[in-house]
Amino acid sequence: MDKQLLPSSESLDLTLSTKQDITPALRQRLNSAELFGTGNEVVIEHAGEEYRLRLTRQGKLILTK
Incomplete structure (x- = not known):
């Protein structure tokens, strides 16, 4: 019976850190x-549309179209 092995967490971490470095x-x-x-609040224009990025009182960001 063939068993597929999942990558070890060590090799997975190496893969992720490589992507993060790039x-x-x-x-x-x-x-x-x-x-x-x-x-x-700031207005962002993207592909002819306006988006609003707001900073809340709690310090969080909200993006709306």
Whole structure:
């Protein structure tokens, strides 16, 4: 009977860390304080549509169309 072995957590961690090492170079990082300034909402235009990114009183982010 053939048994398929799942990758060990050690090899899985290696795979994830490799992806994590590559991904940040492909992403731009913005600080929310720079993005919001003194306000609590920004408008993002994407594909001709407007989206609103709001900062709540609890410090969470909400994105709405």
